[in-house]
Amino acid sequence: MVKLNKIYTKTGDDGTTGLVVGPRRPKYDLRVAAYGTVDEANSTLGLVRLNCKDHEKIDAVLLRVQNDLFDLGSDLATPDTGEDLGFEPLRIIESQTIWLEETIDDFNAHLEPIKSFTLPGGSALAAHLHLARTVVRRAERDATELKAQEADVNAQAIKYLNRLSDLLFVLSRIANDNGKSDILWTPGKHR
Template sequence: MVTLNRIYTRTGDAGTTRLATGEAVSKAGARIAANGDVDETNACLGLARAALPAGSDLDPMLARIQNELFDLGADISTPPAEDEAPGAALRIIASQIDRLEAEIDALNAGLPALQSFILPGGTPSAAALHLARTVCRRAERAVVRLIEDGGAVNPAALRYINRLSDFLFVAARHANDQGRSEVFWRSGATR
């Protein structure tokens, strides 16, 4: 006997979805928008990983980050309660941010100093990482918007997404042959 797994549930046909808490919310709400941008960041990382050369030292980091972005989505989907017991919900934690910072520092140590703004481009993997960075910045803005609209958010979630965009910038530089294939902005060059 064959068991079918249906993808569609029809529960969202009226424009609503459910948070991890079970609360029904609009698919256009700030919390869902933030989660959508986090999901899009994750998809961009999948594209970047597919563009990496075989054996790239960035691949294990990006694979871990893709999993952490699911953690971040779960965190955003579960508004923190004031009386929340530790471990009651999947939350981004300080060690995840610390690891990103250590990786930023390690990758950045091998790069030449910046002399100009960098245009997104260079190698295919660097271009894909720059795309991921810009989508990540949008996700960060969406989380800030959620907070400004009064939505409760784990403070570590905002720190993580902010640090991730920094990581993606440095990773893109690293993927550009350690900076040798970077494309620099030339101010006013086409005037």
């Protein structure tokens, strides 16, 4: 377990930060941005969970996801250098992504197929889930760009983010009275 006696270290005062392994990086580095966006997604899910009072199943799912996102942040903060680190780095594994897929299928089984794109909104919970979904999509874009530039990004981490955004969309429909309160997109020419 982690034990923090002192919260500030002053080591980042020069505009750099330490990864789990490897040299310090500038705080604007793409790897730092990628795991920072995962952290932002996790924080957004914390806000989403404040709206889950009547949705215990959704809350339980999101709690597990928040723990997985800590794993994912550690995964991105630990470049695969190919050298022996003296410990096994934390990585997103296939079973975590499969759990997302099974959870999506379980929730989606109760929904009617959508006939239009949906707009973020309806209930407060659904709107917050959509916000979290867009932050997760940004994390996915950051991780994908990082993989293109540095190549040592765990492919499962990117898959996990992709499935997570799908799960958040499905959960937004559940939060909107199983899709009955979804706000459907109406193209401008049809208004």
